[in-house]
Amino acid sequence: MDKRNNKAWLYLLPAFLFLGFFMIYPLIDVFVYSFEEGYNSASQTFFGVGTYNYSYVLHDPYFLQAVKNTFILVIITVPVSTGVALLISAGLNSIKPLKQMFQTIYFLPYVTNTLAVGLVFMILFKKTAYSDGLVNLLINMFGGGSVDFIDGPYWAKMFVLCFYTIWVVMPFKVLILTSALASVNQQYYDAAKVDGTSKLRTFTKITLPMISPMLFYLIITAFIGAFKAYSDAVALFGTDLNAAEMNTIVGYIYDMLYGNSGGYPSYASAAAIILLVLVLTITCINSLISKKHIYY
Numbered sequence: 001m002d003k004r005n006n007k008a009w010l011y012l013l014p015a016f017l018f019l020g021f022f023m024i025y026p027l028i029d030v031f032v033y034s035f036e037e038g039y040n041s042a043s044q045t046f047f048g049v050g051t052y053n054y055s056y057v058l059h060d061p062y063f064l065q066a067v068k069n070t071f072i073l074v075i076i077t078v079p080v081s082t083g084v085a086l087l088i089s090a091g092l093n094s095i096k097p098l099k100q101m102f103q104t105i106y107f108l109p110y111v112t113n114t115l116a117v118g119l120v121f122m123i124l125f126k127k128t129a130y131s132d133g134l135v136n137l138l139i140n141m142f143g144g145g146s147v148d149f150i151d152g153p154y155w156a157k158m159f160v161l162c163f164y165t166i167w168v169v170m171p172f173k174v175l176i177l178t179s180a181l182a183s184v185n186q187q188y189y190d191a192a193k194v195d196g197t198s199k200l201r202t203f204t205k206i207t208l209p210m211i212s213p214m215l216f217y218l219i220i221t222a223f224i225g226a227f228k229a230y231s232d233a234v235a236l237f238g239t240d241l242n243a244a245e246m247n248t249i250v251g252y253i254y255d256m257l258y259g260n261s262g263g264y265p266s267y268a269s270a271a272a273i274i275l276l277v278l279v280l281t282i283t284c285i286n287s288l289i290s291k292k293h294i295y296y
Helices: 002-033 052-059 061-094 099-111 114-125 134-141 154-182 186-194 199-227 231-237 249-258 265-293
Strands: none
Touching (some): 061 249, 114 154, 154 199, 154 231, 186 199, 249 265
16 A cells, blocks of 8 residues: 555656746745845845835835726626626527537637737727727717727726726636536426426526536636736736736736836735735635535
8 A cells, every 4th residue: 555655656746846846936935035125136135034025015006006907807807707608608508500600709719819809909999090999980970979998098998908808718718618508417407397497597596506616616717817917908008007007916016027117026026925815815715605605
């Protein structure tokens, strides 16, 4: 028995080494950096150890703006994208003709380059000297005024960012939920028909409980993905996100390392640890909720 256990640990050793070298060691390194005050990356020196880096980051207006943008993005995009994806998946699961074609169409945005999709969105929403953009043309057709969604008011830019994020994450969720719906045993639906159960009650009492593990998996990963958003904002508003007031927490970390105000790995490390705590807290809360509402 001991020989078999040793053999199993030997098979797991490459994975442990990989995780330790590329995940655990960098995490510990970032944690140490976050407490080193006045760290100089050129000389690899610092003048003290304490919580000043955290105090600086938590009082930095750019970081507070990034936290605000990230939370708005999370609160709006996660429930909306999951709900819409569930409705689309239910519709796809109920139709038989051209089902595979529709699945392919919905999945196309997922395999398209993020920056390319962002460029298309920028063309649709951006006002130029020659055109107000296709979206503004549609708004004008219904009697509304043109809005500069890219360089205009904050709410307009946030609307575009949320809409773009939902568009990008939707295909993956549709694919997963469509597969989950297809795996539900048809006998449950047949029994519901015999009992004369309405479609809404069938959906809430049979479909949702049966796909609840996959649904909560998507919700948790969506929360994590939304907290790590950065490329979406860059694709729409360029690299100077602070000037556009559309920076995210990950964008703030990048700016502290490599941006125009970069060269401060201690501040970036403190912001990264704060992001880790936020994501870990949300994940734990979701896990606790899922234990009460997931059916296996």
